[in-house]
Amino acid sequence: MTTTSTITFYDIYANAEPVATMSPSTLRVRYALNLKGIPFTTVWVEFPDIEQVCKKLGVAPTGKSRDGKPRYTLPALQDASTGIALSDGAEIIEYLDKAYPSTPTLLPRETIALQLATYSALVPRFLAVYPLYAARAVRLFSPETQRWWRETRAAMFGKPLEEAEPKGEEKARVMNKFIADFGEVYQWMSRGDGSFLTDDQTASFVELTLAAMLNSLKIVFGEDSEEWLKIASWNNASWLQFLSKYEQYHRVAA
Structure with missing residues (x-):
């Protein structure tokens, strides 16, 4: 299992304890990383900055807004060991299952x-x-x-x-x-x-x-x-x- 952090996890900031987020979308990936025991570092992002951060990472939009424009969302994950950057919770967890096969599998095929x-x-x-x-x-x-x-x-x-x-x-x-x-x-x-x-x-x-x-x-x-x-x-x-x-x-x- 990985012992040093190669993963950067982009989470939505909120004034909450013990973890500074309220987003169910990001929380489930945080739980997955912690359950798998994969070290990671967190970058906190405010809601208005999500699109800018996702574009900088080069991750795809996860849908479209009501006006038809691309909609960018968190969580996003960047893995320096593979060069992969992803958004969308299900895709991230599926990636973690494949890239870290010695950890518990959460989305078996x-x-x-x-x-x-x-x-x-x-x-x-x-x-x-x-x-x-x-x-x-x-x-x-x-x-x-x-x-x-x-x-x-x-x-x-x-x-x-x-x-x-x-x-x-x-x-x-x-x-x-x-x-x-x-x-x-x-x-x-x-x-x-x-x-x-x-x-x-x-x-x-x-x-x-x-x-x-x-x-x-x-x-x-x-x-x-x-x-x-x-x-x-x-x-x-x-x-x-x-x-x-x-x-x-x-x-x-x-």
Whole structure:
């Protein structure tokens, strides 16, 4: 296994502890690197600077914005030992599996299609609560990034961030649906051994994604918030038990 760091990991900065990010997309790759035991260094990037950083690295856009322009996102990873630079979480983890074969495999070839399909089913469940999430997340950013966040979310929602945030009965409806949707995910897990484990009994890409989503909600809403306490108590506090397995991977590289 690699003993010195050849990997630079580009993560999205937020004022959070113990790791300075709130992004579920970057958290799942951070968990993968830590679980695999691959040394890496972190470069923190503010949201408004993501496109510039990605272009400098030479990584491809991961999609298109609503106006049709290329959309650049983090995480991104640069590996000096191979000269590879990548963005997109699934592609990064697939690369790490191949480039570091002595580490636990998170996306075995025979499971890729199923895992990516399951991931696609998780995303809309997470996005269902996004207006509330976005309104709470703004407090975690620098003043410049707060301005950028408010402008871009207003364009996304068609109204100012505070107006887009669900309140009262609408908030209760959104939260109840969100928790019910994740209750369905819990039922998927309950049909097996309580996880999305791969054959060698290490965590899978899907399981890391789910842990990253939940920890992102915990960070953005706040550990003592009404929203997080409600999520955490659902299904007999099963999500707290699930997340406890990932505490050791939720850290910054040295």
